[in-house]
Amino acid sequence: MMTPETQKQLKITDVSAKKLDKLNLNTAWDLVLHLPLRYEDETHIMPIKDAPIGVPCQVEGEVIHQEVTFKPRKQLIVQIADDSGSVLFLRFIHFYASHQKQMAAGKRIRAVGEIKHGFYGDEMIHPKIRDAESSGLAESLTPIYPTVNGLNQPTLRRIIQTALDVTPLHDTLPDALLGRLKLPHLAESLRLLHSPPPSFTIHQLSDGALPAWQRLKFDELLAQQLSMRLARQKRVSGTAAALGGDGTLTQALRHALPFALTDAQERVVSEIRRDMAQTHPMHRLLQGDVGSGKTIVAALSALTAIESGAQAAVMAPTEILAEQHFIKFKQWLEPLGLEVVWLSGSQRKKPKTKPKPNSPTVPSKSPSARTPCFQTTSSSKIWAW
Template sequence: MQPETRQLLKITDTTAKKLEKLQLHSAWDLALHLPLRYEDETQIVPIAGVNVGDVCQVEGTVIYQEIQFKPRKQLIARIQDNSGAMLNLRFIHFYASHQKQLAQGQTVRALGEIKRGYFGDEMIHPKIKSPENNKLAQSLTPIYPTTNGLNQPTLRKAIQAALETVNLQEILPEKILQNLKLPSLAHSLRTLHHPPPELSMNTLANGAFPAWQRLKFDELLAQQLSMRLARQRRRNGTAKPLISNNYLSKQLLDILPFRLTAAQERVCAEIQADLAKTVPMHRLLQGDVGSGKTIVAALTALVALENEGVQVALMAPTEILAEQHFIKFKQWFEPLGINVAWLSGSLKKKEKDQAKIALADGRIRLAVGTHALFQDDVLFDNLGLVIVDEQHRFGVAQRLAFKNKGQDVHQLMMSATPIPRTLAMSFFADLDVSSIDELPPNRTPIKTKLVNHLRRAEVEGFVLNTCQQGQQAYWVCPLIEESETLQLQTATETWQNLQAALPDLKIGLVHGRMKPAEKAAVMAEFVSGSLNVLVATTVIEVGVDVPNASLMVIEHAERMGLAQLHQLRGRVGRGAAASTCVLLFAEPLGQISKARLKVIYEHTDGFEIARQDLEIRGPGEFLGARQSGAPMLRFADLQTDVPLLEKAREIAPILIADYPDVVERHLERWLGSKEGFLAA
């Protein structure tokens, strides 16, 4: 927090540090730090009228006080009000000040939840105050999210100072506000911080309450404005047009053992048309697991490489996926006379330095790698195209760093997690989207089975039977090493157990802690068919393509996200044999786990799974937001606030065209320095 802000809000350095732990760096941040719930200190409730479960404030005279030592040390006080009704107050943790405040004959107010106690109704650890010089509150008392060492009175004081300091004047034009029929921003914020007592807790918690609607709308509008401006800036940029004469792509298509689907041909044409423009391409290629995005990426790279001296970089989030791309691209491109370079964090220094020099002087024209590609010391001679696979798995800051390697480069982002409509309307509004909406004809449907882990022996028998018929199997475990908290079986233990249970089969093990060369060797054995079963952690989630693998067993499926389960399941069903995915689960199952398993059992369509995943988890995982610090929606909900999102989409272009000063002020208020993240 800036010194001038601390001074303005009369906040000590210690309090400022605590506030920063809550990501509260400015007066505006504090104004938007809204209550979790409220307490009603506006009225006194007669003790005779209280019910168990009520949270209320009572007032009475202390008629009895005792420190009890059994079953544990505690302070008990009994108060009586004018009606003659009595209530016990119990403190398990107490100080001498409590004893003084609750001395016999003192009149006190107590606020808390009424509980049924052994000696009648009671409050445990109520909030206590003296009624002297304590007028009843005029509004409900806010209870804010806080952190250790920052109490509610201090936080309330800081937020109140912020509300008095920040400029809550309307920015949006009067004409637009009238059409919206929403309260002013100032009224909305003040109402949510200090609601009048006549508003019920249910009303205040309801997202449809007008004050909430106003905040949600302003937030969604800021997001839409930022996205549209990012798109506009990109359209004003100049990238080198990459014109294709198709001589390389025709050679590749001639040697492929399959033909492109109509959907693949359509998206290739969309991408090729974009690359030929001077406007930098910013396209998302989405397609379900196994729809054939990799070959589209390869053909896109060839369009760029047909232009003299242009370099292409392909980045993937994990080493094993990047390595799969590297192997595939080498297999496809080397017969065309194109060398493919590999760059990852695990490369030896000498090899890495050689690759960096060759990238900087232009000798390497196609580089495949992990996040190592966007390190500061990696320079490109003439980067023209960036391809980012599983783009949602990278933090936004990482994607920005990579994008900035070339001046206005063309970008193709790929995702096997289809983007639900509401996300496409909001967080991906600045992208052109191409969808591969059909699977290759040789793909077989995958049967999904839910099996309790107690029937593990039956599943092992199924694995044996599958492998004896000449097929292969994956057995996926969620953790590498034992965790006391999760108590999940480890990949190593599973591998040992399976070797003991299935001695006739050759079983390999691959996990994230292995050296890349070891991983590659095991994967090569599995691909060649010399291993029957591959025990793996989720490193094989994306990019692994073994047509002969027709069975996947996923251990502790209840612990995994829907997108991850769908990705894993997509590793089978890539050949002609009927394929099965067995989801082993352990009981008891939580509500979210039950919901996930139900969805994955009932659906194979990635778009429907993504839609339901968004309902269960929210948008964070789709956006790589946790890794980035990107501005997530704090107030709006993409499931319930679609009408507000549509209004924001409608109003954003009007503001950009007619009110540029309003746009600037609105973005400064809502996004501040974070706006650049939305352009990634």
């Protein structure tokens, strides 16, 4: 939630602060980085006859007719004509008496919205309306922000502009790097995206190729990489038992296999074995297509843990897959003198803790210190320790 100090600094009411909280906008920097979803061009008037279909535009004309119809539902129909005599219909399904007064016959108004082919002819549905005689044209493209009910665009634009004015937009990147990458400064980029001048087209601002967009994308990727680097350093600083293994079980399984490992499998097994021998936790995702041989890699990794005097567990996302692994691991590991145990979420607690003798789905005795366990959980990751 926004602090009272920030509310006072940005001149935000309690009601607006609650609306902003729904958008997770609670600091001045949150607001500065709340970028437009799109832009509307209200810097010039488009003749009605030249206005494109399906593209936001601004037209101006005199109200020549207004009526409330009830077919197929209650709605306000306003007809305007510009100086060339071209006519456009404005349709409002939700309206108040103030709207009817604002668009009374003879009034000159501006309408901003998308023109579509309608029942009455070319029309705008619920366009944004301004009094043409009392309001001037916008000096820059109008940003349209993601918002919530009760927080309109003018209010959000004013709040963001205030945040831009009071927030020190210090650059974190050296000028030499910006020059080499041909990227603008952060303050320049943010101000341009929030208040682009008329010289920029909506297309330029929307395709993401603008240097201002490129600068923010660069900062986002840099922050992501730095976060990953810090997380990696934190993981490395943790401690875990080193599981080196003497290689006896892994070599025995290799000799018993009716196939040889591929070069990729050999490389991955070596990397995993090296990671497990470290004194910090392993953090690795093994990726491969169906049938590429991930299961045998998991089995060899489990044997490395067992060689070191530990147990190993392999978790599968479904009970069917866990049972398939159970059968495969029994074929591979029982000839090595190891007992393979299957535990599933559908089992009752007692069989899990005190398995019945000769049960086909649970061990006939409690797992020893050298027993790999295979358990189904909601996780799809494979862990070996």
